Amino acid sequence: MSNPSLLILPGDGIGPEVMAEVRRIIDWFSDKRDLHFDVSEDLVGGAAYDAHGKPLSDETMAKAQEVDAVLLGAVGGPKYDDLDFSLKPERGLLRLRKEMDLYSNLRPAQCFDALADFSSLKKDIVAGLDIMIVRELTSGVYFGEPRGIFEEGNERVGINTQRYTESEIERVARSAFELAMRRNKKLCSMEKANVMESGILWREVVTRVSQDYPEVELSHMYADNGAMQLVRAPKQFDVILTDNLFGDILSDCAAMLTGSLGMLPSASLGAPMANGRPKAMYEPVHGSAPDIAGEGKANPIACILSFAMALRYSFDQGDEADRLEAAIEKVLADGVRTGDLLADEGVTPVSTTQMGDAILAAL
Amino acid sequence: MSNPSLLILPGDGIGPEVMAEVRRIIDWFSDKRDLHFDVSEDLVGGAAYDAHGKPLSDETMAKAQEVDAVLLGAVGGPKYDDLDFSLKPERGLLRLRKEMDLYSNLRPAQCFDALADFSSLKKDIVAGLDIMIVRELTSGVYFGEPRGIFEEGNERVGINTQRYTESEIERVARSAFELAMRRNKKLCSMEKANVMESGILWREVVTRVSQDYPEVELSHMYADNGAMQLVRAPKQFDVILTDNLFGDILSDCAAMLTGSLGMLPSASLGAPMANGRPKAMYEPVHGSAPDIAGEGKANPIACILSFAMALRYSFDQGDEADRLEAAIEKVLADGVRTGDLLADEGVTPVSTTQMGDAILAAL
Numbered sequence: 041m042s043n044p045s046l047l048i049l050p051g052d053g054i055g056p057e058v059m060a061e062v063r064r065i066i067d068w069f070s071d072k073r074d075l076h077f078d079v080s081e082d083l084v085g086g087a088a089y090d091a092h093g094k095p096l097s098d099e100t101m102a103k104a105q106e107v108d109a110v111l112l113g114a115v116g117g118p119k120y121d122d123l124d125f126s127l128k129p130e131r132g133l134l135r136l137r138k139e140m141d142l143y144s145n146l147r148p149a150q151c152f153d154a155l156a157d158f159s160s161l162k163k164d165i166v167a168g169l170d171i172m173i174v175r176e177l178t179s180g181v182y183f184g185e186p187r188g189i190f191e192e193g194n195e196r197v198g199i200n201t202q203r204y205t206e207s208e209i210e211r212v213a214r215s216a217f218e219l220a221m222r223r224n225k226k227l228c229s230m231e232k233a234n235v236m237e238s239g240i241l242w243r244e245v246v247t248r249v250s251q252d253y254p255e256v257e258l259s260h261m262y263a264d265n266g267a268m269q270l271v272r273a274p275k276q277f278d279v280i281l282t283d284n285l286f287g288d289i290l291s292d293c294a295a296m297l298t299g300s301l302g303m304l305p306s307a308s309l310g311a312p313m314a315n316g317r318p319k320a321m322y323e324p325v326h327g328s329a330p331d332i333a334g335e336g337k338a339n340p341i342a343c344i345l346s347f348a349m350a351l352r353y354s355f356d357q358g359d360e361a362d363r364l365e366a367a368i369e370k371v372l373a374d375g376v377r378t379g380d381l382l383a384d385e386g387v388t389p390v391s392t393t394q395m396g397d398a399i400l401a402a403l
Numbered sequence: 404m405s406n407p408s409l410l411i412l413p414g415d416g417i418g419p420e421v422m423a424e425v426r427r428i429i430d431w432f433s434d435k436r437d438l439h440f441d442v443s444e445d446l447v448g449g450a451a452y453d454a455h456g457k458p459l460s461d462e463t464m465a466k467a468q469e470v471d472a473v474l475l476g477a478v479g480g481p482k483y484d485d486l487d488f489s490l491k492p493e494r495g496l497l498r499l500r501k502e503m504d505l506y507s508n509l510r511p512a513q514c515f516d517a518l519a520d521f522s523s524l525k526k527d528i529v530a531g532l533d534i535m536i537v538r539e540l541t542s543g544v545y546f547g548e549p550r551g552i553f554e555e556g557n558e559r560v561g562i563n564t565q566r567y568t569e570s571e572i573e574r575v576a577r578s579a580f581e582l583a584m585r586r587n588k589k590l591c592s593m594e595k596a597n598v599m600e601s602g603i604l605w606r607e608v609v610t611r612v613s614q615d616y617p618e619v620e621l622s623h624m625y626a627d628n629g630a631m632q633l634v635r636a637p638k639q640f641d642v643i644l645t646d647n648l649f650g651d652i653l654s655d656c657a658a659m660l661t662g663s664l665g666m667l668p669s670a671s672l673g674a675p676m677a678n679g680r681p682k683a684m685y686e687p688v689h690g691s692a693p694d695i696a697g698e699g700k701a702n703p704i705a706c707i708l709s710f711a712m713a714l715r716y717s718f719d720q721g722d723e724a725d726r727l728e729a730a731i732e733k734v735l736a737d738g739v740r741t742g743d744l745l746a747d748e749g750v751t752p753v754s755t756t757q758m759g760d761a762i763l764a765a766l
């Protein structure tokens with residue numbers, strides 16, 4: 041049997057630096073745990089635009105469709121700010137999500153014990169926090185038509201369309217209920233059904249799907265209240281299910297509760313392929329951080345934890361994922377910190393590579 | 404010259420209780436400060452539905468168009484959950500906003516010194532916080548067409564439309580820049596121009612309007628990053644300008660930073676009327692809190708501070724508004740607390756009316 045295949049798309053900014061550490065981790069699993077991957081690498085975002093004049097070439101798109109999992113670093117940077125909308129780095133990422141049909145975006149917001157002091161929230165509010173946000177990723181206002189800027193009378197109008205079919209809602213709801221079954225069996229669905237008809241349909245379909253999961257306690261919350269409750273008492277949540285746009289905002293809000301974006305991974309999953317594995321892309325929640333790119337300051341943990349999610353969700357290697365996550369917790373407990381994790385002036389930050397070294401040593 | 408006119412719409416849940424305290428404050432200003440208002444009262448939300456079968460009668464709508472300012476309590480409650488979308492209490496509120504064309508919604512997020520400990524955020528992150536969120540209130544996905552739930556093939560699809568014209572963006576941007584000029588001259592505009600064309604137009608128009616306000620330092624931020632930054636370091640902001648839906652979520656997120664929704668007022672302003680005053684509605688940010696309605700537990704401060712905003716923005720009585728706000732700060736500094744403001748078990752909460760008494764005494 042051939043090895044599972046991984047396509048690595050480091051992207052822009054700090055993407056290549058953090059991905060270099062992931063490659064060392066992948067090598068470690070090959071050497072020490074007899075877990076081998078066929079790894080290839082390609083371009084996305086600004087890097088792809090620089091090489092090919094577009095943020096994702098058709099060849100790269102085709103490769104992404106073939107592999108068992110994609111690992112993506114980050115896209116974007118000020119250099120590309122003035123590009124036309126269709127050429128911006130983000131479009132490469134959105135094309136991957138859409139064409140691979142990665143409808144279920146898993147964003148854990150977890151507070152590491154060693155870092156609980158680092159949050160802007162009080163320690164007792166966030167210590168032990170462990171939420172999973174399931175964000176719909178291939179539909180809604182991100183992709184709905186009509187969209188664009190149009191002439192109307194003697195002025196222009198900007199239009200986007202929020203659009204959800206029952207089946208789109210149903211499949212992401214199922215993935216959230218499945219996750220809830222493996223966690224604490226609580227699911228809170230967030231929309232604005234008091235204002236938006238798409239939210240009414242969302243609530244109705246989620247309620248219908250919940251009948252297949254009688255053990256899961258389902259609640260509904262308006263998204264504005266959801267944002268408030270995340271700030272007020274985040275530990276009330278287990279799994280949160282929401283749409284593409286609300287998910288974008290609420291997951292960033294939740295991410296910030298934990299104190300550092302540099303720690304948070306994500307998985308974007310689609311339908312099962314012929315080999316039974318889901319279509320999948322893994323990426324850190326943080327962006328390309330152009331301000332520190334190339335300086336060796338970036339925190340590689342979010343990207344490494346994204347690989348841990350790949351082990352768990354694509355390759356059925358939950359034990360190996362646990363092993364990798366435990367190594368990271370140990371390193372944090374030992375006080376190893378990249379610059380983003382430093383509250384005190386006194387401590388010297390380690391570099392991206394030194395953090396990689398420490399994690400390898402802990403493994 | 405006749406007295407300025409006020410239409411009071413207490414609404415549902417705790418609305419009537421908190422509004423009763425506002426009426427005592429209004430009487431105080433009439434007795435002691437020679438500030439007289441012609442006050443009338445009417446129904447909105449579930450209360451209007453119970454009386455007339457719809458959440459706002461045409462007669463009440465017509466009255467709201469005539470008066471100098473509307474004061475609204477809160478709408479909604481579980482009793483009305485199963486009503487058709489078009490009959491829900493919220494529709495009464497949305498009709499007022501839309502037909503009065505109240506495009507500029509001012510939501511201060513202010514942390515009162517006496518309550519800084521009460522936030523879920525660390526004290527140094529929120530002490531002294533003073534942000535003004537300007538939310539567009541009459542357009543965007545709240546009102547855009549097409550909207551609804553439609554048949555498509557053999558399933559249904561929920562559709563809403565995000566829609567902004569240049570002139571809609573321009574007028575709310577102007578109101579935000581005007582406010583910034585009277586504050587710390589910093590304005591941060593939030594959208595998702597990396598994903599939505601309506602956000603591109605938003606950014607372009609805001610940038611154009613900024614040329615008329617060269618003293619104001621303008622920045623742009625993606626709304627997801629905005630949510631994060633609000634949690635991470637809210638004091639970086641002065642005025643935040645955003646659209647209807649992002650404003651709904653971001654202002655609730657910001658509100659929660661301060662520790663209690665029971666403290667936060669809002670003003671919704673439209674174009675100037677013949678007498679020079681803007682069309683205006685004032686309401687607390689909190690909801691109808693059906694769980695405690697009728698128990699005399701509600702905090703009336705948000706609603707009283709909404710009246711202070713009316714004094715300032717509709718009636719040019721900034722000094723009297725200051726007087727009222729100072730009385731409230733004094734009461735808080737004295738340790739008077741309704742139940743929502745209690746962190747410690749030891750302290751006994753005061754009732755809604757006792758809080759009103761304390762504020763009157765401080766005046």
Ligand SMILES: CC(C)[C@H](C(=O)O)[C@@H](O)C(=O)O
Binds near residue numbers: 130598627
């Ligand atoms: C980069 C951007 C297009 C993207 C999004 O809006 O989805 C990002 O914010 C995210 O959350 O992954």
Ligand SMILES: CC(C)[C@H](C(=O)O)[C@@H](O)C(=O)O
Binds near residue numbers: 234496497651
């Ligand atoms: C009650 C509801 C319709 C309203 C809104 O969504 O605008 C509320 O959340 C608000 O923020 O004033």
